[in-house]
Amino acid sequence: MSKRIYLDHAATTYTNKEVLNEMLPYFTEYFGNPSSVHQFGREVKKSIDVARDRVAKAIGALPEEIYFTAGGSEADNLAIKGVAYANKSKGNHIITTKIEHPAVLETCEQLEKEGFEVTFLDVDQYGVVSPEAVRNAIKDNTILISVMYANNEIGTIQPISEIAQIANEKKIYFHTDAVQAIGSIRINVKEQNIDMLSMASHKFYGPKGVGALYVRKGVKLISIIHGGSQERKRRAGTENVPGIIGIGKAIELAYQKFDENNARITMLRDKLIKGIMEKVPYTRLNGHPENRLPNNTNFCFEYIEGESLLLNLDMKGIAGSSGSACSSGSLEPSHVLLAIGLPHEIAHGSLRLSLGEVNTEEDIEYVLQVLPEIVDRLRQMSPLYEKVKGGK
Amino acid sequence: MSKRIYLDHAATTYTNKEVLNEMLPYFTEYFGNPSSVHQFGREVKKSIDVARDRVAKAIGALPEEIYFTAGGSEADNLAIKGVAYANKSKGNHIITTKIEHPAVLETCEQLEKEGFEVTFLDVDQYGVVSPEAVRNAIKDNTILISVMYANNEIGTIQPISEIAQIANEKKIYFHTDAVQAIGSIRINVKEQNIDMLSMASHKFYGPKGVGALYVRKGVKLISIIHGGSQERKRRAGTENVPGIIGIGKAIELAYQKFDENNARITMLRDKLIKGIMEKVPYTRLNGHPENRLPNNTNFCFEYIEGESLLLNLDMKGIAGSSGSACSSGSLEPSHVLLAIGLPHEIAHGSLRLSLGEVNTEEDIEYVLQVLPEIVDRLRQMSPLYEKVKGGK
Amino acid sequence: MYSDKVMDHFSSPRNVGEIENADGVGEVGNAHCGDIMKIYLKIEDEVITDVKFKTFGCGAAIATSSIATEMIKGKTVEEALKITNKAVVESLDGLPPQKIHCSVLAEEAVKAAIEDYQKKKAQ
Amino acid sequence: MYSDKVMDHFSSPRNVGEIENADGVGEVGNAHCGDIMKIYLKIEDEVITDVKFKTFGCGAAIATSSIATEMIKGKTVEEALKITNKAVVESLDGLPPQKIHCSVLAEEAVKAAIEDYQKKKAQ
Numbered sequence A, B: 001m002s003k004r005i006y007l008d009h010a011a012t013t014y015t016n017k018e019v020l021n022e023m024l025p026y027f028t029e030y031f032g033n034p035s036s037v038h039q040f041g042r043e044v045k046k047s048i049d050v051a052r053d054r055v056a057k058a059i060g061a062l063p064e065e066i067y068f069t070a071g072g073s074e075a076d077n078l079a080i081k082g083v084a085y086a087n088k089s090k091g092n093h094i095i096t097t098k099i100e101h102p103a104v105l106e107t108c109e110q111l112e113k114e115g116f117e118v119t120f121l122d123v124d125q126y127g128v129v130s131p132e133a134v135r136n137a138i139k140d141n142t143i144l145i146s147v148m149y150a151n152n153e154i155g156t157i158q159p160i161s162e163i164a165q166i167a168n169e170k171k172i173y174f175h176t177d178a179v180q181a182i183g184s185i186r187i188n189v190k191e192q193n194i195d196m197l198s199m200a201s202h203k204f205y206g207p208k209g210v211g212a213l214y215v216r217k218g219v220k221l222i223s224i225i226h227g228g229s230q231e232r233k234r235r236a237g238t239e240n241v242p243g244i245i246g247i248g249k250a251i252e253l254a255y256q257k258f259d260e261n262n263a264r265i266t267m268l269r270d271k272l273i274k275g276i277m278e279k280v281p282y283t284r285l286n287g288h289p290e291n292r293l294p295n296n297t298n299f300c301f302e303y304i305e306g307e308s309l310l311l312n313l314d315m316k317g318i319a320g321s322s323g324s325a326c327s328s329g330s331l332e333p334s335h336v337l338l339a340i341g342l343p344h345e346i347a348h349g350s351l352r353l354s355l356g357e358v359n360t361e362e363d364i365e366y367v368l369q370v371l372p373e374i375v376d377r378l379r380q381m382s383p384l385y386e387k388v389k390g391g392k
Numbered sequence C, D: 001m002y003s004d005k006v007m008d009h010f011s012s013p014r015n016v017g018e019i020e021n022a023d024g025v026g027e028v029g030n031a032h033c034g035d036i037m038k039i040y041l042k043i044e045d046e047v048i049t050d051v052k053f054k055t056f057g058c059g060a061a062i063a064t065s066s067i068a069t070e071m072i073k074g075k076t077v078e079e080a081l082k083i084t085n086k087a088v089v090e091s092l093d094g095l096p097p098q099k100i101h102c103s104v105l106a107e108e109a110v111k112a113a114i115e116d117y118q119k120k121k122a123q
């Protein structure tokens, strides 16, 4: 099997060569500790400042509002716990949604155990959070609202500006997990009233192990990793210098190539969606039909289960992902698919194919050729499908 | 100025070329998310397992006892907060020392604010913690003892086995920050009764932004970064794959080259110490005369201040560090030097020169030629020295 | 994640299908949990002469169904009843911990089909 | 971290030394805090004709001492008293926030030396 088609860009991307090349000298040549007084340290410090500028510029923030972390999860944890612990005296209520990434959900659940009160908002059938629902959930003791920019499973884009506007009116901190949005959506934190925003480099062709949290000046936040005075005392630890150089370059490239890439990827996405919906019966498209990430497709194929579909695709060289959390040891299907109202048995049969820069029309055609056969074969093997056919 | 001599290996090291070469394919070729079911994910998962084995082997642990983090500070935070929060019901008293790295000290101070009780033990003039003092500090509600393996400023090696033995007898968890010790000291966590041990890759020629925490099976610990189920639910977030490959290779190399490197570096260290003590009057060697890291030297030059000494050395191409936290915006001299009993005015004049694989005898000779002149020049400029000379 | 043996049985499952007028049929699991196994038996003189299965489920569910049918084919009913989930796991060279329940399902499916046969016979 | 101007004054400090029988001497700061500045003045007809300093301290402490002595040399006592720490910072093209206190020390050292001169004169 020599064909290998990667359609799991929402899980992670390769690091762009240009990004890697910019990182390389920082492993062996410019290796000083940026906190050091000497030349080896100072030259590195300057490069970190450049990276910080690039990240800030991409989202319309100030450089001093960017804090580098080890990834999206740490950024989410820092934002949510950081604000919760620092603002306890004002209130202990947090509003979020049922479709957040575990980095937000589990953090909120941990805070619940510690005595915070959390409202997990419902979403509609497309996975959209209603700004009105956010407004109605606000109480006197609400200190934080956290709503993801775009969903990692079904790609639905949220009305972030409206929600942030409501938070702003009510003087409640607003955080958005934009891990999936960076590079696919143009964001301006100032115009959009966003107080905090999380990102992870490895979702936009930067290296793994580095992310960033934007924190608007004036937001009260305590750190979750204590120690040295790096990142202006908000995140201790010797900086992941090559990683930081990498996220800086990657975000710059993402927005330089923004129009070209997203137009092409959207076109491929639509071709894939159209092809699958036409060729495979008993199939649903999950997520919003229009308001979705340019690179996201997510389907439920009734009567079959996601993992066996994935494995079969993998044997044909196609790498996708299933909403079902099978591999993580739980029998629960995706919390996101349940939140949009799918019954368990259908939610088990989901497939996410997420596109990237490298994908071509031929890739899509190959998927459209291979996938229907696999689905059919698995259905022939499924006792559920038997009943459907029988009933016909 | 073309000469550049790096003598700040305790702050950070370059990444070894062999280590980097092993990492490189994981940026662009083997870039899958290790949690993914498909081929791209599975091949990476295997490599992470290899890295975990290597780290485990180096310290005599089991692979499933190794948790990768973003560095030494995160490992320290995870160990200390993780045990404190998970064992609150058993007690709220923690024992540590006055000479820990800020990653431990500030974490303990944060816990104090949250209602934990922390004993910060004194050390002797060489920076040694007494096992008896540890024993005497233990109370019924003590849940954790954390003592660093070797000090990052003055290089003193602690009687870790004795202290761990006491903790073990009393059934109290024992953590050691071994960030400076890995690669310089042979460690066996099982034989030495160590329950938790922190390390950071960038101190032993691995990449920055990755570290590890060893947690003995059975230790109760809650995570500090919540989210996905990576690292067996103890540290959420997509793995820093190249970083993890890097720490695995780096620790393997460090112990392969252990005898050769440490013998050579110890010889250079002793030459440096001898030379400086002979050539520069009014100078003290800080730390233990024998029981110190093979690569550590730390001096106080009376009547002058550390930063101006550093800057002058830097102008001559020599990169060192000063215990004085001048650059971090505080006027306090090193907490370690104060803890070993130095008065403030002397503690301000400290210099740490820490050696590494690349250093040569010529480097040492160059330092021995340049340093005395600089110290003398600064003393001529110092109103304190004037009084000393006047008094003679 | 999966052993070669699991992948073999998953990618070329043995005995997939239905048996018309089967002597015993057992179905266990439910769609809610994401696993259903249905086993059809042809039994002559207390010997399982033919067996087929249909499964809705993950890779391990399909592989355990496949190997279980292989393990009972040609066996007497009594022998087949002795097959445990542990034996299923072993003959697949192991399963990841979170997939052990699939082997339990396979054992239960075999038992359910045999029970069905025995019930029919008793009538 | 430091501007070129700071580095210039740090690496080649102007007016280092002592003046024997100085007309005014001021010493501020203390060793405990890691900064001591001592300034010596030679004053003729209320004009500072010569100035020297000695400093124990960080790079910024040395650079601010150096530039402060340059700034007052040739000035009248009255003019010298008007030199603020802000002026010192500006003529060094800025200082990192945590080093601003060095410029305050420099201002104070100049003032202390002049006060000493005035006290002596008044005697």
Ligand SMILES: Cc1ncc(COP(=O)(O)O)c(C=O)c1O
Residues within 6 Å of the ligand: A236, A237, A238, A239, B010, B011, B070, B071, B072, B073, B074, B076, B101, B103, B148, B150, B151, B152, B177, B178, B179, B180, B200, B211
């Ligand atoms: C003893 C000690 N502990 C902890 C740390 C923190 O490690 P890192 O900077 O990788 O977070 C360091 C190094 O800075 C150290 O020397």
Ligand SMILES: Cc1ncc(COP(=O)(O)O)c(C=O)c1O
Residues within 6 Å of the ligand: A010, A011, A070, A071, A072, A073, A074, A076, A101, A103, A148, A150, A151, A152, A177, A178, A179, A180, A200, A211, B236, B237, B238, B239
């Ligand atoms: C929406 C979202 N939030 C957070 C994360 C966590 O990011 P990381 O895995 O880099 O910690 C991810 C990706 O895994 C994500 O898709």
